[in-house]
Amino acid sequence: MENEKTINEFDKELICEYYSDMKRQGPGSPEMTIKALGFIDNLTQKSKIADIGCGTGGQTMVLAQNITGNIIGIDFFPEFIEILNNNANKLNLSEKVKGYAGLMENLSFQEEEFDLIWCEGAIYNIGFERGLNEWRKFLKKDGYIAVTEASWFTEKRPEEIENYWVHHYPGITTISSNVSTMQKTGYIPVATFTLPENCWIDNYFIPQISVQEKFLEKYTGNETVEEFIEGCRHEEKMYHDYKDYYGYVFYIGRKY
DSSP states (O other): OHHHHHHHHHHHHHHHHHHTTSSOSSSOOHHHHHHHHTTOOOOOTTOEEEEETOTTOHHHHHHHHHOSSEEEEEESOHHHHHHHHHHHHHTTOTTTEEEEEOOTTSOOOOTTOEEEEEESSOGGGTOHHHHHHHHGGGEEEEEEEEEEEEEESSSOOOHHHHHHHHHHOTTOEEHHHHHHHHHHTTEEEEEEEEOOHHHHIIIIIHHHHHHHHHHHHHTTTOHHHHHHHHHHHHHHHHHHHHTTTEEEEEEEEEEO
């Protein structure tokens, strides 16, 4: 337990440094972001969008390039927000995109402020049901929410992957269960679809390889870093071995 405690203490700086050079901090792709956006109706130049848990803004920039409204990005790490704002400036999107550091469980938005709330690969930090519940008040009536969430594809799965996910994210459940939760928390389900393998392999795992090598060289002999990298590599192995049983799913709903 001592090693685990050390990792947790080191987590913030380590995670920030590890993921800051990556376009995405979780599985996804521009194509899947655009696909999900295709289910959202009635966005205009006056629309306001919140991207919660935006990271360095990989999907935020895609949203900004495909809508005419304004986007507020929120993330726990100020360093990620700095990168997001710099990227928005480089892409001439700074008039449409503004990033702020903040906590997703303590948002200072106004009630019914947004036409769309977006969250790719981050709602697990607060929990799927809690996120849908607490963020609903920030949406206008008939506003949309679009999130990706780790989900079981099957009712039964091998013990090894079951234990792995229950240990890392006890809230993981099936697609049908999450759709029911979406209905229960005040949304009409609009669409669900799974993210393809390339979202994990090409856009999440492969970019980590060079980062891992640099980390192990930079922090030679640091057991905390070595254990962190080992955990990242184990995550990749689990996906390759058991990708038929789980993955990320886009859930899109409309507030009623």
